[in-house]
Amino acid sequence: MTETDDSLLSATDIRRIAAEVGLRPTKTLGQNYVIDPNTIRRIVASARLGGGSHVLEVGPGLGSLTLGLLDAAEAVTAIEIDPTPAARLPRTVSEFRPGSEDRFSLITDDAMHVTEADLARARPAAATTGPTSLVANLPYNVAVPVLLHLLAEVPTLTSGLVMVQDEVADRLSAGPGNKIYGVPSVKLAWYAQAEKAGVVGMNVFWPAPKIRSGLVRFTHREPPHTTATRDEVFAVIDAAFSQRRKTVRAALASWAGSPQAAEHALVAAGVDPRARGEVLTIEDYAAIAEHRPSPDITEETS
Known part of the structure; x- marks a missing residue:
């Protein structure tokens, strides 16, 4: 040695x-x-x-x-x-x-x-x-x-x-x-x-x-309790920070199908559509992923 x-x-x-x-x-x-x-x-x-x-x-x-x-x-x-x-x-x-x-x-x-x-x-x-x-x-x-x-x-x-x-x-x-x-x-x-x-x-x-x-x-730590998969939650995170100067309503418009559909998902998840991605927790992102609008809702709100 x-x-x-x-x-x-x-x-x-x-x-x-x-x-x-x-x-x-x-x-x-x-x-x-x-x-x-x-x-x-x-x-x-x-x-x-x-x-x-x-x-x-x-x-x-x-x-x-x-x-x-x-x-x-x-x-x-x-x-x-x-x-x-x-x-x-x-x-x-x-x-x-x-x-x-x-x-x-x-x-x-x-x-x-x-x-x-x-x-x-x-x-x-x-x-x-x-x-x-x-x-x-x-x-x-x-x-x-x-x-x-x-x-x-x-x-x-x-x-x-x-x-x-x-x-x-x-x-x-x-x-x-x-x-x-x-x-x-x-x-x-x-x-x-x-x-x-x-x-x-x-x-x-x-x-x-x-x-x-x-x-x-x-x-x-255990992941947030959610019906959404990890990949679905991570897709929301990526979308929210792709335009971090915008509100999450605007940043998630493409993910949800439209700004209106994004607002629908955010309200359902208990998240202020005027918030920005950097103030949301992992639990918030999991909740948003859970409430991604169906194609039918996206079409109705377009």
Whole structure:
């Protein structure tokens, strides 16, 4: 085992391993590796993992966060899209955490393509359940789609902590009435209660990004009680924010078939047609989706 600060990867370790495998981080894959052990400890502590947690990690890269997660959780399943660091990661786990190999598994694929069945097949031998917590340094350019995909695909997730672009962290954790409340905020609220858990500077990464990162912690919540499907509710959200300066009556006109039909649905859902999308809760959007006018009503009100 390499001598490091509490056996976490140091900047020297990370650069050595990267050179060994010929890895040059790319902007395309959003590869910015944490090189500061204290930041890893902070992320793990902020995730509030229990000893029985099975962590799902996206983008483990060279293993900086993976090792910290193995110290705090029962098991870790990592998803890595780049085959170069993926091929080295099991060896890093063996070197720095000997004896923990049965608590770790790796899927080499795009996280957007990973299914619950894939995770079941790759479950670490020591894991007693499917993934219960998502903890990841998500690539900036795909952070929101990956987060929403995994929350939809992995029903065993009950909590998580993700590191994303600071501006995105603010949006994900924003509540109704906030000027940055938008599509990511509302869709995440379908699955979880979110809060911002801190800011991470640029110098703890290699290569250093040009913007700060933010931590978002979330806890599972049941979706609103509704007869509408998630896709139907999300369609309303997308329509409402496609023209966020307009009232929801105007913004939902195309979705409903006409401004009058949109007003009919809003009134039936108990929502003020003069309101704007950024003041509505996920429950409001679910209620609106439930009351989408039938084609007959749309024709009558056109």
